[in-house]
Amino acid sequence: MAFDKQRVLDSVQEVLAGVPIPGTPTNVIKAGCIQRVIARDGEVTVVVEFSKEIxxxxxxxxxxxxxxVSAIDGVERVQILQKAPEKTDSPAPGGPSSVGAQEVPGVKHIVAVASGKGGVGKSTVAVNLAIQLRNLGFSVGLLDADVYGPSTPKMLGTEGSRPQATDRNTIVPLERFGIVTMSIGYLLEEDSPVIWRGPMVTGLLRQFLFQVEWGELDFLILDLPPGTGDAQLTLVQSVSLSGGVIVTTPQDVALLDVHRGIQMFSRVEVPIIGIVENMSVFHCPHCGEKTEIFSAGGGEAAANKFGTTLLGQIPLDPAYMRAGDDGTPSSVLDPSCELSRVMAGVGQQVAAAVGASPAS
Known part of the structure; x- marks a missing residue:
């Protein structure tokens, strides 16, 4: 029998109304505890938030x-994700977060890949960086923290896969191309809009950091949401980062976006490993002529201006886009291509910057 999503959602709404808040005459729905319900292929995920009193x-x-929820006909698995409570006191600029940066158990180095805006190829860089670090002999995880537009499931060819929950209230990440990975995209239906409030984003991502069984990793790569708002800042404040990589494009206006990213990391004293410039130049496949479609020099100018390193420049090539769309990143599909070569160099520089060396 096909999974009847609407029937299941209606049934979930009905049964949740019968779950009381102990010691009160109200239930979890009236108390505002239910933030979101996601139903897909026999699995229901309920995102909850509790006030201090509850x-x-x-x-x-x-x-x-x-x-x-488990008792509903057609429901095979249930996950309850609790959103972290929103903090009322904002941390002072440049100061530590009220929670304090935490280590992710078993993870040696966490590197965040960020961009001042969307559409610059941040996820392409994050995915290929993870693969190239794996090629260097490191154990690597990839967390798609871009909850507004999760794309790593498509880029890794894992769209139809589902992470499994354990009886310890943890999640087992998926494995692909030798890296382990987790994304909100695995919990959503295809084309489902993702509408989250900032604090809810932070709570969910903290669960993905601390309630996913990452195992022993040399690197965990975070593909951050685009931009430099409260959600991004709170996330980088709450986890102990080894460094940040900023992705940009060649235009002069890229200086503004890079500046925002550097300011975000600087506020929480996270070292900037460097800048990756994407879509740097286009080489015509017919005549070989080089065209700088998005101007030139933005990444290098930004690196010089802000005293950091230009880690690499990735050319504009439709083949890289097709590789991602087909679920096999260029670093796997064609190790000899320019993107693979550039990202191999980026991986080496990232490892050197944090003082990491693969186990022999």
Whole structure:
């Protein structure tokens, strides 16, 4: 029998209304505890948020939620994701977060890949960086933290796969091309819009950081949401980062975007490993003529202006886009292509910057 998403969502709404808040006459829906319900292929994910007063009953409520949703016909698996509570006090500029940066158990180095705006190829860089670090002999994980437009499932060819929940209330990440990976995209239906409030983004990503069984990793690559807003800043404040890589394009206006990214990392004293310039130049496949479609020199100018390193320049080539769309990144599909060569160099520089060496 085909999975009837609408029927399941209606049933979830009905059974959740019957889950009470202990010691009160209300239920979890009226109390505003239910933030989002995602239903897909027999699995239901319920994202919850509890106020300070209700949080003392959190475990009991989550247990009840799992029980009633599991009983719905057609539901095979249930995940309850609890959003971290929103903080009322904002950290001072340049100061530590109120929570404090945390280590992810078993992970030696966390590197964030960021961009001042979307559409510059940040995810392409993050995915290929992860693969090239794996090629260097490191154990690598990739967290697609771009909850607004998760693209790594498509780029890795794992769109139809589903991570599994454990009885320890953790998630087992997927493995592809020798790297382990997690993304909100695995919990959403294809083409489903993702509408999150900033604090909710932070809470969900913290769960992906600390409740996913990453295992022992040399590197965890974070593909951050584009931009430099509160969600991005809070995320980089809450986890202990070894460094940040900023992705940009060649235009002069890229200086502004790079500046925003550098300011974000600087506020929390995260070292900037360097800049990757994407879409740097186009080589005509017929005549070989070089065309600088998006102007030239933006990445190098930004690196010089802000005293950091230009890690590499990736040319504009439709083949790289097709590789990502087909689910096999260029670093896997064609190790001899220019993107692979550039990103291999970027991987070496990232490893050197954090003082990492692969196990012999």
């Amino acid at each position: 949080s003392v009953h959190a475990e009991k409520i989550k247990e009840q939620l799992e029980q009633v």
